[in-house]
Amino acid sequence: MEYGDMTLFCADLANPLAGFFNVGWLGGKTKFPEASVLDSDIEQLKSLIFLPAFRSCHFRISRGFASCPVCNDGGLVTSVIHGETRMLGDFLILLPSLKRGEYFVSPSLILHYVEFHGYKPPKMYIDSLRALNEGDAISAASIFNDAVSNNAG
């Protein structure tokens, strides 16, 4: 699925979800913002994706792994943290925004897009990522499901 950065998350929902912004949904067709991202920001993104402390920020965990639409080779996508190779592409990440009550929704492949394709997420995403501490880990599934329930009516 390809969605523009900072559009409201909609995916398979009936209505776009207010306060939930798409970031990093590359599709391989449309040009995306390219610029270098600081190593420290990439490390923080790796922490959000791979460290157990942030596991509750993950939701919609799937059994299969999505491949990269930019590489477009159907292959499995991996990244390395602390010398260990790990798979990407089987869940979404909910990152709390610095703006209270707002969130960014990204596929875990966002790390691969940043590391290998030079994709640069919006400034607000990076600022929010920098501000995230282990103690701030959120319960993504319940926050998301509550928002969807409230949005339905």
Ligand SMILES: [Zn+2]
């Ligand atoms: Zn790729």
